[in-house]
Amino acid sequence: MAPTNSDIWAQSIMCNDNMRRRFNDEQIKSLENMFETESRPELRTKQQLAKRLGLQPRQVAIWFQNKRARSKSKQLELEYRMLQISYDNLGSKYELLKKEHESLLIQLQRLRKLMEKDEIEKDVIKSETEVKQDDFGLPLALCEDSRGIDYLGPESDILDMAQIADGLSEIENGYNFESRTFLHDNTGCTSPLWEF
DNA sequence: TTGTGTTTTATTGCCTCC
DNA sequence: GGAGGCAATAAAACACAA
Secondary structure, three states, rough: OOHHHHHHHHHHOHHHHOOOOOOOHHHHHHHHHHHHHHHOOOHHHHHHHHHHOOOOOOHHHHHHHHHHHHHHHHHHHHHHHHHHHHHHHHHHHHHHHHHHHHHHHHHHHHHHHHHHHHHHHHHHHHHHHHHHHHHHHOOOOOOOOOOOOOOOHHHHHHHHHHHHHHHHHHHHOOOOOOHHHHOOOOOOOOHHHHHH
């Protein structure tokens, strides 16, 4: 036979002392204050606190246990948010570096075209010189520049540029990428960020 | 009022330490 | 082996939209 409402009410009165009740504001305040100074108080402290607040020592012990669990999960949540922020920052930095990389590649292409053009010009000059040798039957000075032998002409500038271009090629090919340190910074993660 | 999600109190089972 | 802590979970209390 199912219990009537009055049966349930009578039972609730009988069990009143065992019923679960939320702690009042004063009890919570005292427990919180104690937790601030000591999150894992000794048995004696818990007993004294329980007596003062009119609670069972076990209730106080359980409250501290639950409080520690709540506190831990809040802390974890906070750490997660901080990590997310630093992850986002890292993503922004990556995008900036990517753009910088792209502009360097464009610069590299321009330099290569410049070198090709210069090679063609050099070839033209060379063939013209050979023609002059034929006219006089004697070898002509290769360079009559007043700056003398120390100055090697625009070719040396192009050579320097070529060296830079070689370095950039390595970057282009994924070698010698100085920013690898960046990839390891903050995250401690060794996996490539190219997977963004 | 009621259904539903969240918070709080309490229990259980396992682990560690003395 | 007992005491106490922790993680997982149950269940009561509460908040709140519809």
